[in-house]
Amino acid sequence: MSRDTRSSVGRRDFLKAAGGAAATASVAGCLGGDDGSEGEEQPDEFEVSITQGQMPSGLDPHDHRETPTDVVMLHAYEGVLSRNADGQVIEKLATEYERVEDGQVRFSIREDVQFHNGDDLTPEDVAYSINRIVQEDVGFASPQRDQLAGVTGAEAADGERAVVVTSDGLNPVVFQEFATYCDVMQQSWVEDRSKDEIGKQMNGTGPFVLDDYTEDEEVVMSRNEDYWRDPAEVSQLTFTAAEEASTRVNQLLNEETDIVVNVPPQEVNRVEDSDAARIAAAPSTRIIYNAMRYDVEPFSSQQFRQAMNYAIDLESIVSNVLGGFGEQTGQPTLEGFVGHNPDVEPYPYDPEEAERLVEESGHAGAEIELHTPVGRYLKDLEIAQAVAGYIDELSNVSASVNQRDFGALVDELLTGNIEDKPPWYLIGWGEATFDGGLVITALLTTDGALSSYSDEEIDEMMEQAGSQAAEEREQTIQEVNGMLHERAPWIYLNRQYSVYGASERIDWSARSDERIDAYAISQQ
């Protein structure tokens, strides 16, 4: 077990030295632009450290499905498309993208991009990377295959710097998919290495180059001076992990790290009150909801389900339980997503209406039990307790909470058999593609992976949407969202916020897609 001798210098010593350099440099830099890409002389030393809950599970960008791994990957590997901080699709390694015909899209690949080993990026590399994900015989069974749903293959266009990607069917979300997934790797580099080596080394086109990877402990990267855009302002980037939220917050307050993920609401004040750090929050792509099985009493009654929505004071849950770090929802599609219906409001708090609807449904006196995971989502148990508490206050329904192990609960949700699921449960779903259609298909259509709901009309409309062009599809999904509000298959809860702690020495803002992009970090 060899370890880099650099690590023998105490991190604090290093930070002190770096802080000194940073202070000098920032005087020169503060008149420039605020995006750190003005092409000015970059300060030599600006080290940034990011602490997540988990370490990456490996460094193969196509062999994982977790956000913490993704956050590390995006600094070394890039895709053809990407998203800006607002979630809009932008070009990355592609200079142009267009739909050639139904089921066929074309990316023009940027010139003058080099991999970290110095070789030029070619369209063949891009095509290979896509095929490595979607075709098993090219690489392996990539867990990302479903993230490029519908894509069947890619090939470099003859004699041009372009790649043609084929899908089965129209695939209306293909650009959204490529904006979120499919990091580009170099074909020859991958083919020369064993699976194990690919998991421990990196060779992308991104703004940071891998220096040192200690499995389970840290990933150290340094600025790619030959990056195709301006080099990053951050000179060295370190990723570490701490499972315990309080450990992360203490590291931040003690200036041992610069960004920590998932600051729990009870720790927010401690961060806000400190001179060293602040809170940075952003609405995430995750929606938290209470599903109700449409096939069992009392939830089979639409009135009863609506009553449950009227029964809870969602506004109070968001402000009191979540400390304001959340947004109320009234439909399965979040604001900013494709298909969000702006005319749909959250259900108001109206316990009398709730009691009336319960009477009308014929299920007065019902006793119901909410299954909830603990510690998986921001304040999940507390939200569940509040929901059950409000419902229990109704004169004609009694409700309780059943705390469940997340793994066991998910097992029940995933059997594909609705009868295995609890009648009423809390769960969250994050959709990094910003596409409401994918959310509804997975969670609210009869054959959806995680669905407890079935409605012929919804199924039909979603199937239609699958073969509609963008604008028409958007309208259909909006309409479906309106219907789903009315039919209330869920108790609509909150949009989860990603709550970060950030050191005062850096200038950085949180993004909706949970990506922490060190390229956008500059000195305060």
Place this chain on the structure above:
Amino acid sequence: MSLSRFLLKRALQGLFVIWGVVTVVFGLRFISPGDPANVLLPPDVSESTRQQVVAELGLDQPLYVQYLDYIAGLLVGDMGTSLVTKTEASGRIIGKLPATLELAVAATIVAVVIAIPLGVLSATRRHEPADYGATVFSLAGISTPNFWLGIMLIIVFAVQLNLFPTSRRPVGIDDGVAHLVAFQFGLAWNDLSTWLWHVTLPAITLGTYFTALITRLTRSGMLEELGQGYVRAARAKGLPETLVRYKHALRNTLIPIITVVGLQLGTLIGGAVITEAVFNWPGLGTLIINSIQARDWPVVQGSIIVIGVGFVVLNILVDALYAYVNPQVTYD
């Protein structure tokens, strides 16, 4: 019975115990909730991908085949493949051992250094304020939960007073020793001081319960020895009181303490889990917690087996040492 025969006998017994541990650990996986494939894969993967992953992990085999495969693997040091990193589980586990051992030994040193003088003081000043102080201290030590103490120490000594780091372990003691051996004294000093600086708070946290335990043990042991005939005889002969207390009484008190220290070292290795999590110490404990959360069964199982083996080995060593220190005890 000779020492070697004794060791052989205990080793054979130990093997049975380890086999039991392996079997229980293997069985645990099947009564625990959470299918590893479901935690490993996102909810929306296709059934074919799911089945493929299950087959790759060997989870579709009959139970006895999986069990025999597992034992056969263990015999050659193969604990399976980590579901999360897809690397050898044994490599991940062995890599974490030094950090945990360092922490356990440091905690033991903290405990012994504080506890034995405190226990002696408490016994020789019986019913005086010092004795009451030591008793209150050990009571508090035994009843303070580790995680709470750890968090308090971090908040006071790391965050408020800024004297220690909050967590992590950038260098191991092995680096320091390696540099020392290579006559790179500057680097060695750097490493060792960084290590000490990082290990202090976790060692105190982990050692506190243990300190309290040994203090009480020393106190009662000393009181008992001081009442013995040989002590009275030594005093009657006119030996200085310090010699009576430390050379004679303490020495005999230490015999049971050695046993407890040895056995507790095993407990510390296993019990470091919470302390390691609080201090983000990159040892077996942190690995176990992360792996449980990720349902990374091969790593969880392997770690528990390593801890089990550690216990068995320590037990044997303690027994042997016990008999060595106390000639009245025979190997049987």
